[in-house]
Amino acid sequence: MDVSHLPSFPEPIVSRLVLAVVTSLAALAASAACGVPSETTPGGTTTAGPTGRPTSKPLPRMPNVVGRNLQDAQDALQAAGVGLLSQSHDATGQGRHQVLDRNWQVCDQKPKAGQPVPADVLPDLGVVRVTETCP
Numbered sequence: 001m002d003v004s005h006l007p008s009f010p011e012p013i014v015s016r017l018v019l020a021v022v023t024s025l026a027a028l029a030a031s032a033a034c035g036v037p038s039e040t041t042p043g044g045t046t047t048a049g050p051t052g053r054p055t056s057k058p059l060p061r062m063p064n065v066v067g068r069n070l071q072d073a074q075d076a077l078q079a080a081g082v083g084l085l086s087q088s089h090d091a092t093g094q095g096r097h098q099v100l101d102r103n104w105q106v107c108d109q110k111p112k113a114g115q116p117v118p119a120d121v122l123p124d125l126g127v128v129r130v131t132e133t134c135p
Contacts, residue, residue, distance in 0.1 A: 059117060059118055060080050060082050060116070061080065061116055062109070062111045062123065063076045064114075065106050066107065066109055069101065069102050070102070070104040070105070070125065071102045072102075073086075073125055074086055074101065077123055083121075083123065088126070090127065091127055091128050091135055098127060103130055104127040105128060106127055108134075
């Protein structure tokens with residue numbers, strides 16, 4: 001196999017890179033082998049702390065954004081720690097795209113206000129133009 005076209009690195013750099021990878025993998029395997037259980041509780045997650053005892057971190061709660069314009073609603077979601085991303089859809093069912101967020105108002109939201117929002121849940125906002133009435 002001809003490897004002459006591949007870049008060559010000085011031997012010390014390769015050795016340090018290999019050492020760093022092996023050390024990282026060993027540390028990962030050691031931490032996985034500790035066998036400290038983790039649990040999930042309603043309204044929050046529980047993980048093992050450095051002492052092996054569970055520590056609880058509550059999930060962020062969904063703010064009430066119904067009635068706000070879409071831009072303000074997205075800002076409120078981010079401020080509440082619900083996530084950096086959300087999705088929105090035309091609540092009239094016409095499939096219109098929300099290009100200028102300030103021109104749309106929120107009619108409904110999922111999850112509902114006050115519910116805990118896990119990190120893997122993407123909030124969904126049903127919207128209409130600010131000049132329209134919610135269905």
